[in-house]
Amino acid sequence: MSILRDRRLNDIIVFIIAVIIIASYIIVWAPLRTFTSEASAWGSVIAGFTMFVGAISAAVYHVNKVIRREEDWWLNAYFVAMLFIMFFLGIGGVGTKQAYNFIFTNIYRQIGTATSALGGLFLISAFYRSFRLQNIEAGIVIVSAVIVGFTFATVAGSMSPLIKPMGIWLLTYPTMAAMRGIMMCIAIGAVAISLRVVLGMERGLRPIEEDVTQ
Amino acid sequence: MSGKKGLGAFFDWLDKMDKRYLYLVVWFFVILSNIVFLPFPIVPSPTTQTSINYINSLPEGSRVIYSCAFRISSWWSDKPATMLVLNHCFMNNLKVIMVSFEPDGPSMLDEALTEIMEQWPDKKYGEDIIHFGFFPGFEAAMAAFAGDINTLTTTDYYGNTWKDMPIMEGINGGKDCQLIVDKTWWIADYIVRQFAAPYGVPVIYWGGASYAIRALPYFSAGLVEGIFFGFYGLAEYESIMKMPGIGVKYLNTVNWGFLYIVILIVLGNLAYIHEKLAGRGE
Numbered sequence: 001m002s003i004l005r006d007r008r009l010n011d012i013i014v015f016i017i018a019v020i021i022i023a024s025y026i027i028v029w030a031p032l033r034t035f036t037s038e039a040s041a042w043g044s045v046i047a048g049f050t051m052f053v054g055a056i057s058a059a060v061y062h063v064n065k066v067i068r069r070e071e072d073w074w075l076n077a078y079f080v081a082m083l084f085i086m087f088f089l090g091i092g093g094v095g096t097k098q099a100y101n102f103i104f105t106n107i108y109r110q111i112g113t114a115t116s117a118l119g120g121l122f123l124i125s126a127f128y129r130s131f132r133l134q135n136i137e138a139g140i141v142i143v144s145a146v147i148v149g150f151t152f153a154t155v156a157g158s159m160s161p162l163i164k165p166m167g168i169w170l171l172t173y174p175t176m177a178a179m180r181g182i183m184m185c186i187a188i189g190a191v192a193i194s195l196r197v198v199l200g201m202e203r204g205l206r207p208i209e210e211d212v213t214q
Numbered sequence: 215m216s217g218k219k220g221l222g223a224f225f226d227w228l229d230k231m232d233k234r235y236l237y238l239v240v241w242f243f244v245i246l247s248n249i250v251f252l253p254f255p256i257v258p259s260p261t262t263q264t265s266i267n268y269i270n271s272l273p274e275g276s277r278v279i280y281s282c283a284f285r286i287s288s289w290w291s292d293k294p295a296t297m298l299v300l301n302h303c304f305m306n307n308l309k310v311i312m313v314s315f316e317p318d319g320p321s322m323l324d325e326a327l328t329e330i331m332e333q334w335p336d337k338k339y340g341e342d343i344i345h346f347g348f349f350p351g352f353e354a355a356m357a358a359f360a361g362d363i364n365t366l367t368t369t370d371y372y373g374n375t376w377k378d379m380p381i382m383e384g385i386n387g388g389k390d391c392q393l394i395v396d397k398t399w400w401i402a403d404y405i406v407r408q409f410a411a412p413y414g415v416p417v418i419y420w421g422g423a424s425y426a427i428r429a430l431p432y433f434s435a436g437l438v439e440g441i442f443f444g445f446y447g448l449a450e451y452e453s454i455m456k457m458p459g460i461g462v463k464y465l466n467t468v469n470w471g472f473l474y475i476v477i478l479i480v481l482g483n484l485a486y487i488h489e490k491l492a493g494r495g496e
Contacts, residue, residue: 025412033361037387041365043354051317051350104321109286116287124240125233128478132486146476152423152446154254155469164257176430183403183431 011200018198059083144170222492225485236478243474247467256453256465261426261433265418265440265447266302266454269393274307276392277385279415281405282312282319283352283398288422289322291445292397294460295420296323298451299395300330304337309381311391313346315355320347320371340379347371356408360388360415389413393439396420402429402438410437420447 017039024032062076062083070076089100133139150156151167196202272278280299284292303310312323327345331337339345349355349366358366363376363386370376388394388409395418396405402419409415410432416439419429423444432438442451446468448461 037358037361037365040351040354040358040361044349044351044358044366047351047354101321104286105325109289112285112287113290121237121240124475124478125236127475128233128236128482131479131482133483134486142479146479149472149475152259152443153469153472154256154465155252155473158254168260171427171430172434175427176434179428180431183428 008200015198015200018194055083055087144174148175221488225488228481228485229489239474240471243470244467247470250470251466252469254469256449256462258450258454259443259446261430261441261443262447262450263454265442266451268416268418268439269302269308270306272306272308272392276308277311277381277390278303278308279311279313279388279391279394280323281356281394281396281398282314282323283316283396283400284319284322285316285399286318286322288399289318291448291461291464293322293326295397295442295445295448295451296326297330298448298455298457298459298461299397300326300343301333301457302455304330304334304342309341310343311346311381311385311388312344313359314348315352317348317350320345323347324371340374341381344376344379344381345371346376353404353408356388356404360408360413362387388415391415393418399425401425402432402441406432406437418442423447 020032021036021039024036059080062080065076066073066080086100086103089096089103131138131142131145133142147163148167148170150159150163151171156163156167193202269278280296280303282292282296300310312327314320314323323345327339327343330343331339334342337343346359346363346367347370349359351358355366368375368377370379376382384390389412393416394405394409396402397420398405399422402417402421402425405417405419410417417432417437418440419426419432419438420442421429421444423446426441426443426447429438429441433441442448445461445464449465450461452459452461
């Protein structure tokens with residue numbers, strides 16, 4: 001079993017799979033493509049399994065809190081109860097689909113929508129407290145934000161025929177130029193991180209004491 | 215109290231007031247928007263118009279993937295968007311392959327499927343539309359779906375073998391389809407990386423308005439055929455399709471809401487300028 005505990009095995013697997021997948025985008029050879037497709041499917045299977053492991057881990061964490069009667073333990077109990085109810089309804093059986101859909105539509109959806117809508121209220125408060133003309137840069141941001149906002153709000157059309165074209169221009173030229181720059185930076189950063197992962201140098205994927213970059 | 219009078223006292227009160235008053239006014243504007251409709255014309259954005267033109271340009275029988283990567287919290291705007299895309303595809307005799315890369319997706323797509331089949335009784339499941347359900351792993355799942363669906367699943371959401379269905383004739387993966395409409399709450403990068411860049415599948419991206427801005431460079435580079443900007447895109451889509459619905463209604467709320475935001479920005483800045491001037495005077 002010691003070989004399975006060896007972190008170098010992880011690094012070797014990651015390196016081999018990464019090199020094959022990268023090669024499949026450069027070399028036109030059917031087996032490489034097939035392997036890439038299969039590897040992606042493995043990724044999906046592993047992701048599904050991690051969701052399951054995550055659910056078990058969350059259940060254990062909350063059950064322990066309930067057993068220890070920690071503060072607000074009834075919220076943990078509620079979480080565990082809902083987790084198991086949705087799990088067993090989701091697995092299926094006679095009449096479970098209707099029950100699952102009922103909870104999904106009438107409880108989960110409403111809570112999700114309400115929680116999401118609360119963000120809008122915080123934004124309103126932020127507009128009042130943050131959008132202040134403290135300097136020229138802030139002024140440019142405020143004016144641009146108002147113009148772009150009005151570009152989509154139809155009320156702008158009645159105020160001035162220039163607002164929509166100005167908003168489109170802002171989106172098409174300055175915004176797109178900035179976005180291109182940001183995306184190029186992100187892409188270069190992603191390549192750098194990918195190389196670190198492939199070469200087994202990424203600190204986040206291994207215990208700190210084994211960090212090979214030191 | 216600070217002892218100030220007139221405007222000074224008002225701005226002082228504004229600065230120190232409980233922000234829940236601001237929230238209360240939001241409620242007022244939301245209710246007002248449901249009573250008073252501002253009849254302003256909707257002028258479609260170029261990206262919306264291009265998206266619709268692209269769908270219209272597809273030959274009958276083309277296979278369109280409707281990729282759902284949104285969550286239940288946005289179903290209020292995503293459902294009308296989904297219905298609009300499905301209606302548009304059916305009007306043009308296009309075939310729709312529905313798939314979800316978020317766990318909330320299958321139930322929502324199931325609901326949309328049930329409704330669209332009621333609206334179009336002549337369309338048949340398996341011939342004109344198919345629902346694949348959810349695949350975990352997000353981008354890894356997208357890559358597998360684009361390359362070879364068989365590696366992910368041999369059945370659809372309801373357990374039927376998809377290979378036997380007429381709609382999937384000649385289709386091994388997303389790469390064989392003529393368009394993918396990506397309705398998502400994420401950025402366009404993933405779908406572009408897995409469908410447009412390696413296989414050249416045309417992409418129409420429909421994300422939140424703030425994320426959609428990030429897709430503009432892909433649009434200008436030709437990697438994305440069209441973009442819908444959140445529910446502004448929905449309102450524009452409804453307006454062009456002459457199917458006014460909830461998008462147009464929400465845009466009215468946005469109009470009122472945006473007027474309120476402008477009032478807040480103006481008030482906030484007046485308070486700030488007043489405070490600066492008062493500071494100089496002391």
